[in-house]
Amino acid sequence: MKFFNLILLSAIIFVAQSCYISKPLSEPKTIKIVANFTIEKNDYGNSKYINNYSTDDYKAKYLAELKKELDYYNLHETDKQNPDFTLVIDKLIISENISNETVNDEKSEYNGQTFEVSNCEITANFSLYSGNIEKEITSTFASSTKDEKITNNRNLGDYIFGSNKDNSTYRFKGLSDDIFVTLSGKTGRRTVAKLTKKIHKAIK
Numbered sequence: 001m002k003f004f005n006l007i008l009l010s011a012i013i014f015v016a017q018s019c020y021i022s023k024p025l026s027e028p029k030t031i032k033i034v035a036n037f038t039i040e041k042n043d044y045g046n047s048k049y050i051n052n053y054s055t056d057d058y059k060a061k062y063l064a065e066l067k068k069e070l071d072y073y074n075l076h077e078t079d080k081q082n083p084d085f086t087l088v089i090d091k092l093i094i095s096e097n098i099s100n101e102t103v104n105d106e107k108s109e110y111n112g113q114t115f116e117v118s119n120c121e122i123t124a125n126f127s128l129y130s131g132n133i134e135k136e137i138t139s140t141f142a143s144s145t146k147d148e149k150i151t152n153n154r155n156l157g158d159y160i161f162g163s164n165k166d167n168s169t170y171r172f173k174g175l176s177d178d179i180f181v182t183l184s185g186k187t188g189r190r191t192v193a194k195l196t197k198k199i200h201k202a203i204k
Contacts, residue, residue: 022073022193022194022196022197022200023073024074025074025199025203026074028074028076029084029199030075030076030077030078030084030085031070031076031077031083031085032077032080032083032085032132033066033087035089037091038090038091039055039058039091040091041055041094042094042095042096044095044097045098047118048175049120049177050094050095050096052177052178053180055094058092058122058180058184059184061188062092062188062191065185065188066188066189066191068189069188069192069193073192075192075196082131083131084130085128085130086130086132087191088129089124090126090127091125092123092124092125092184092187093124094121094180095119095120095121096118096119096120096180098119100115100117101115101149102114103115105168108168108169108170110168117148118147119148120179121143121144122143122144122183122184122186122187123142124191125139125141126140127139127140128140128198128199130202137199137202138195142187142190144183144187144190145183146183148174149172149173150170150171150172151170152171153167154167
């Protein structure tokens with residue numbers, strides 16, 4: 001059963017990741033970026049990370065990585081009135097919520113113990129148009145997430161001291177203080193990958 005669950009999880013992850021896999025355009029194209037978007041911050045209490053940086057920091061990182069990624073895909077930003085495409089970024093949604101994770105392992109002294117873990121997510125809603133907002137190609141989103149975890153995997157200390165060989169010791173695995181900055185940049189790169197997939201279909 002565990003093997004089946006692992007295969008199912010791998011399949012789900014593969015499908016989710018494939019949304020953000022594309023290839024550079026064979027010919028260079030220009031794109032205009034409309035980035036006067038709003039930022040929605042969802043803080044459900046007991047947050048650890050979302051307020052470590054300002055929403056301006058998250059916006060700046062998202063746009064910086066987005067624009068950097070354009071060149072890789074053979075897309076070139078322009079402010080001229082006759083671009084090949086226009087990207088309108090509608091909203092950046094930044095969310096952190098707390099969920100409970102309970103250890104279910106009868107051989108472990110931690111069995112039944114519940115931990116609070118933070119779930120961090122950034123989603124960008126955007127629309128892609130041909131020309132200067134002439135015809136909508138798609139209205140979609142790109143997102144990235146990272147969660148704290150409870151893990152029983154052996155760490156370096158376990159290997160050095162020969163402990164936790166039966167993986168019965170569970171420990172909390174937190175995130176870096178700048179996790180939302182990291183997710184902002186990742187979402188920017190994923191935005192470009194996703195819109196490039198749509199452009200490939202539009203110019204076939």
